[in-house]
Amino acid sequence: MGYTALYRKFRPDTFADVKGQDAIVQTLKNQINADRIGHAYLFCGTRGTGKTTVAKILAKAVNCEHPIDGNPCNECATCKAIAAGSSMNVIEIDAASNNGVDNIREIREETTYSPTEGKYKVYIIDEVHMLSIGAFNALLKTLEEPPSYVIFILATTEAHKIPITILSRCQRYDFKRISILTIADRLTQLMKEEQVEVEEKAIRYIARKADGSMRDA
Numbered sequence: 001m002g003y004t005a006l007y008r009k010f011r012p013d014t015f016a017d018v019k020g021q022d023a024i025v026q027t028l029k030n031q032i033n034a035d036r037i038g039h040a041y042l043f044c045g046t047r048g049t050g051k052t053t054v055a056k057i058l059a060k061a062v063n064c065e066h067p068i069d070g071n072p073c074n075e076c077a078t079c080k081a082i083a084a085g086s087s088m089n090v091i092e093i094d095a096a097s098n099n100g101v102d103n104i105r106e107i108r109e110e111t112t113y114s115p116t117e118g119k120y121k122v123y124i125i126d127e128v129h130m131l132s133i134g135a136f137n138a139l140l141k142t143l144e145e146p147p148s149y150v151i152f153i154l155a156t157t158e159a160h161k162i163p164i165t166i167l168s169r170c171q172r173y174d175f176k177r178i179s180i181l182t183i184a185d186r187l188t189q190l191m192k193e194e195q196v197e198v199e200e201k202a203i204r205y206i207a208r209k210a211d212g213s214m215r216d217a
């Protein structure tokens, strides 16, 4: 058995388990329930506040065969393929190492083909502020006329570096730093599930040190 980092093991796979971002989660669930999903989302906020986690849950929920109140079922073939990273419908790109215009042109070409399974192709572009000017311009062309089956989720810790032309095409969500109390509650819950005995004082100390980041905690 390989070692799984704790933040991966405990990464929420439903919106209900995402703590401290209630308004964002509720808005997204409403959109899924009403089948009014946007084509471009911008998730902003400091590290460890749930941007990538929420992006992955959203990617599953829009493709899920049997969504439950806006949540992915995590049981159907589509959910399982996405969770395993083997789905062709969910593409994660790290803009820090793929920041050139050619990288984005490649994506643009791909988006001309509709998904072979499921409803949506979801592109999650992490650290999107790292894209070059040329890459942003190429991305803008796609955001201006997105195919109906494409969803972009752009994530960034530095929203002020995103060109206004891109911002104006996205639904923006600002992820808050997570409160000490919320982090402590989640840690307590997880330790109970793991049957680990831990002093309340220790939980509070870690929650405080995490400085708003659930992942760090």
Ligand SMILES: [Zn+2]
Pocket: 063, 064, 065, 066, 067, 072, 073, 074, 075, 076, 077, 078, 079, 080
């Ligand atoms: Zn499912």
